[in-house]
Amino acid sequence: xxxxxxxxxxxxxxxxxxxxxxxxxxxxxxxxxxxxxxxxxxxxxxxxxxxxxxxxxxxxxxxxxxxxxxxxxxxxxxxxxxxxxxxxxxxxxxxxxxxxxxxxxxxxxxxxxxxxxxxxxxxxxxxxxxxxxxxxxxxxxxxxxxxxxxxxxxxxxxxxxxxxxxxxxxxxxxxxxxxxxxxxxxxxxxxxxxxxxxxxxxxxxxxxxxxxxxxxxxxxxxxxxxxxxxxxxxxxxxxxxxxxxxxxxxxxxxxxxxxxxxxxxxxxxxxxxxxxxxxxxxxxxxxxxxxxxxxxxxxxxxxxxxxxxxx
Amino acid sequence: xxxxxxxxxxxxxxxxxxxxxxxxxxxxxxxxxxxxxxxxxxxxxxxxxxxxxxxxxxxxxxxxxxxxxxxxxxxxxxxxxxxxxxxxxxxxxxxxxxxxxxxxxxxxxxxxxxxxxxxxxxxxxxxxxxxxxxxxxxxxxxxxxxxxxxxxxxxxxxxxxxxxxxxxxxxxxxxxxxxxxxxxxxxxxxxxxxxxxxxxxxxxxxxxxxxxxxxxxxxxxxxxxxxxxxxxxxxxxxxxxxxxxxxxxxxxxxxxxxxxxxxxxxxxxxxxxxxxxxxxxxxxxxxxxxxxxxxxxxxxxxxxxxxxxxxxxxxxxxxxxxxxxxxxxxxxxxxxxxxxxxxxxxxxxxxxxxxxxxxxxxxxxxxxxxxxxxxxxxxxxxxxxxxxxxxxxxxxxxxxxxxxxxxxxxxxxxxxxxxxxxxxxxxxxxxxxxxxxxxxxxxxxxxxxxxxxxxxxxxxxxxxxxxxxxxxxxxxxxxxxxxxxxxxxxxxxxxxxxxxxxxxxxxxxxxxxxxxxxxxxxxxxxxxxxxxxxxxxxxxxxxxxxxx
Numbered sequence: 001x002x003x004x005x006x007x008x009x010x011x012x013x014x015x016x017x018x019x020x021x022x023x024x025x026x027x028x029x030x031x032x033x034x035x036x037x038x039x040x041x042x043x044x045x046x047x048x049x050x051x052x053x054x055x056x057x058x059x060x061x062x063x064x065x066x067x068x069x070x071x072x073x074x075x076x077x078x079x080x081x082x083x084x085x086x087x088x089x090x091x092x093x094x095x096x097x098x099x100x101x102x103x104x105x106x107x108x109x110x111x112x113x114x115x116x117x118x119x120x121x122x123x124x125x126x127x128x129x130x131x132x133x134x135x136x137x138x139x140x141x142x143x144x145x146x147x148x149x150x151x152x153x154x155x156x157x158x159x160x161x162x163x164x165x166x167x168x169x170x171x172x173x174x175x176x177x178x179x180x181x182x183x184x185x186x187x188x189x190x191x192x193x194x195x196x197x198x199x200x201x202x203x204x205x206x207x208x209x210x211x212x213x214x215x216x217x218x219x220x221x222x223x224x225x226x227x228x229x230x231x232x233x234x235x236x237x238x239x240x241x242x243x244x245x246x247x248x249x250x251x252x253x254x255x256x257x258x259x260x261x262x263x264x265x266x267x268x269x270x271x272x273x274x275x276x277x278x279x280x281x282x283x284x285x286x287x288x289x290x291x292x293x294x295x296x297x298x299x300x301x302x303x304x305x306x307x308x309x310x311x
Numbered sequence: 312x313x314x315x316x317x318x319x320x321x322x323x324x325x326x327x328x329x330x331x332x333x334x335x336x337x338x339x340x341x342x343x344x345x346x347x348x349x350x351x352x353x354x355x356x357x358x359x360x361x362x363x364x365x366x367x368x369x370x371x372x373x374x375x376x377x378x379x380x381x382x383x384x385x386x387x388x389x390x391x392x393x394x395x396x397x398x399x400x401x402x403x404x405x406x407x408x409x410x411x412x413x414x415x416x417x418x419x420x421x422x423x424x425x426x427x428x429x430x431x432x433x434x435x436x437x438x439x440x441x442x443x444x445x446x447x448x449x450x451x452x453x454x455x456x457x458x459x460x461x462x463x464x465x466x467x468x469x470x471x472x473x474x475x476x477x478x479x480x481x482x483x484x485x486x487x488x489x490x491x492x493x494x495x496x497x498x499x500x501x502x503x504x505x506x507x508x509x510x511x512x513x514x515x516x517x518x519x520x521x522x523x524x525x526x527x528x529x530x531x532x533x534x535x536x537x538x539x540x541x542x543x544x545x546x547x548x549x550x551x552x553x554x555x556x557x558x559x560x561x562x563x564x565x566x567x568x569x570x571x572x573x574x575x576x577x578x579x580x581x582x583x584x585x586x587x588x589x590x591x592x593x594x595x596x597x598x599x600x601x602x603x604x605x606x607x608x609x610x611x612x613x614x615x616x617x618x619x620x621x622x623x624x625x626x627x628x629x630x631x632x633x634x635x636x637x638x639x640x641x642x643x644x645x646x647x648x649x650x651x652x653x654x655x656x657x658x659x660x661x662x663x664x665x666x667x668x669x670x671x672x673x674x675x676x677x678x679x680x681x682x683x684x685x686x687x688x689x690x691x692x693x694x695x696x697x698x699x700x701x702x703x704x705x706x707x708x709x710x711x712x713x714x715x716x717x718x719x720x721x722x723x724x725x726x727x728x729x730x731x732x733x734x735x736x737x738x739x740x741x742x743x744x745x746x747x748x749x750x751x752x753x754x755x756x757x758x759x760x761x762x763x764x765x766x767x768x769x770x771x772x773x774x775x776x777x778x779x780x781x782x783x784x785x786x787x788x789x790x791x792x793x794x795x796x797x798x799x800x801x802x803x804x805x806x807x808x809x810x811x812x813x814x815x816x817x818x819x820x821x822x823x824x825x826x827x828x829x830x831x832x833x834x835x836x837x838x839x840x841x842x843x844x845x846x847x848x849x850x851x852x853x854x855x856x857x858x859x
Contacts, residue, residue, distance in 0.1 A: 032742025040780030083522035253569035255543035
């Protein structure tokens with residue numbers, strides 16, 4: 001196990017280095033610079049700024065400096081937001097996105113799994129169709145439409161929730177639901193199909209013939225096995241949702257991390273682009289590793305070390 | 312049968328959920344909110360909630376360079392002058408202003424005023440702030456706003472000394488400023504945010520004083536910043552130490568940062584904001600017509616222009632008649648009525664009417680197709696073409712945005728209908744786009760320009776030199792340059808105004824730019840909110856604002 005994790009960590013560092021390198025070069029190839037604006041700067045000032053931020057150095061020096069910065073976890077100042085460093089942006093934005101994301105994941109998993117189970121157990125009867133129609137809507141309605149829809153009906157028309165902003169728990173409900181709707185639908189469909197598959201297995205018949213109660217069969221034998229694909233999906237989902245959604249955060253005016261992924265690129269805010277990319281990559285890589293470890297716990301058939309086959 | 316029935320019922324179930332949501336409380340859309348319209352005046356809470364769109368990039372006046380930062384700064388700090396509700400500069404931190412005979416030396420007497428930590432506001436605070444912004448080590452991108460001061464440009468570009476900059480605190484109360492040229496709008500400039508003072512005692516001790524609210528962020532303006540939650544909101548409260556505190560009626564201002572026009576309007580409709588739209592936020596374009604019909608939309612012209620620039624270095628736009636043909640063949644009023652819908656003004660001149668009144672009519676009639684055809688014919692002959700179809704392929708460039716795209720499509724169509732010229736559209740992401748313009752890699756390109764101060768020179772000077780950073784057209788003219796040079800030293804305001812008008816006439820005769828429309832600001836505001844001052848440049852001040 002330890003050997004396996006060690007090996008995975010080495011691969012993670014390697015992937016991270018590749019991501020950082022690719023980002024660095026793509027970002028520099030893109031035309032434009034952080035100081036471009038409709039009102040052009042006098043050339044002397046622009047040269048001065050380039051020198052200050054080290055943009056006049058040869059690319060390999062800048063590249064090396066970036067690597068050193070990442071290792072030290074100090075991404076430097078933002079080009080655009082002069083009152084904050086990139087570390088500030090991440091430290092302030094991430095907890096907000098994290099909280100919202102956890103709420104959304106909770107909704108997505110709880111409702112999604114529940115819908116999937118109901119649909120599978122009542123296969124081809126009305127609860128199945130209802131659950132699946134909800135799921136199709138959840139997947140096919142884009143999140144920004146879902147968001148505006150929720151705002152219009154639940155906030156403006158019914159006045160149950162505030163329209164936007166990030167102040168209290170009530171403020172977080174609508175964005176969390178909007179954020180959760182697509183993954184919730186996806187999870188519902190995943191759970192349903194894998195439940196159906198598992199229900200057709202011989203060991204379920206065996207369990208039935210042993211005289212086990214329906215509840216025990218469902219909980220102990222079916223759900224546990226049927227959740228494997230859901231767990232797989234949880235890795236990228238967690239990383240994606242926890243780092244915030246640009247669209248949802250924008251519509252609900254939430255001061256999370258999501259906005260920086262897009263605006264930093266528009267602003268050519270090099271340090272922020274690098275910072276959020278590295279941060280996101282680490283989160284993604286770690287959550288994928290956690291998922292792989294979780295496999296072994298849920299399904300004893302999967303051996304992480306995989307040494308038996310004699311590689 | 313059974314199966315079909317259950318599918319049917321499930322769909323019904325889901326549908327009914329939607330319908331239930333739709334029909335719920337359909338008509339309390341804009342009731343409520345206005346509780347107690349006739350109560351005593353003082354009972355109304357004086358708490359303003361506005362949207363400022365984004366995090367202000369910097370609240371250090373020396374580093375600020377955008378309108379969001381400007382909005383916050385203008386309300387928490389105060390310069391030598393402040394633009395009054397009538398749009399004219401009035402004395403603020405300066406109690407008295409003396410101008411020398413030649414118009415080049417200003418002597419400001421600072422009034423008895425205090426910073427929010429009870430430090431006195433001194434002349435040194437101004438000298439310190441201006442020199443700090445000019446110091447090349449501080450990388451201020453807006454330092455060129457101070458280039459009117461003697462020695463400022465030299466110091467900022469590393470060619471001069473700090474001590475040679477023409478701003479000096481003679482004593483605590485007297486600030487002497489020497490200018491390069493007599494600058495009739497200098498008094499107004501001292502209200503601009505790059506000219507705001509900084510508490511030198513604090514800034515010298517703590518260079519990072521402007522990064523957060525707190526005891527280091529001292530203010531001398533009508534409001535004081537009590538909270539700055541980055542990317543979320545800024546809270547201002549009425550300042551206790553402001554010299555004119557009795558004029559200030561608002562107790563607090565909450566500035567939230569919502570960067571979505573639809574959400575902004577929804578929050579306004581839901582009573583969560585007191586103001587939606589320009590100048591601090593934006594309204595969704597789809598909602599304009601409806602708001603106008605309901606009589607809620609407020610429209611105010613501002614000093615800004617939306618242009619199509621021609622690349623005068625390549626065929627066919629190296630020919631003045633071709634440029635004129637394209638400029639005449641645009642139906643601006645139709646664009647405004649059908650696409651923009653914000654009551655903008657058709658622009659047939661380059662300086663906004665707030666500066667040159669007669670520019671409401673401009674230099675040529677809007678949508679003059681006959682004239683356009685004549686110009687086209689002349690241009691084709693001069694270039695040696697028989698027919699418009701022989702012209703080199705024309706591309707119209709704009710930066711990616713729905714609004715720019717709609718305008719470009721309409722104008723593409725007008726040029727095809729009126730001139731028979733096929734034009735292709737070409738869009739690019741903002742930064743890529745600016746890069747293309749810099750390299751003159753375009754034929755016709757859209758660009759906007761907003762005035763920084765209320766003077767025509769602001770809209771003319773960028774076309775002085777072909778290689779100037781904001782010219783982008785490759786056009787220059789000796790005559791135009793001479794007139795601008797003369798205007799810089801002319802001390803008589805009337806004569807100066809005339810010189811600038813003559814310069815504009817030369818520019819319009821050469822038409823390196825096809826003006827499209829003059830900007831307006833559009834917004835909705837709470838009915839009982841009064842006296843928010845929005846200047847002709849679109850700057851907003853809350854000093855006089857109050858709820859009734």
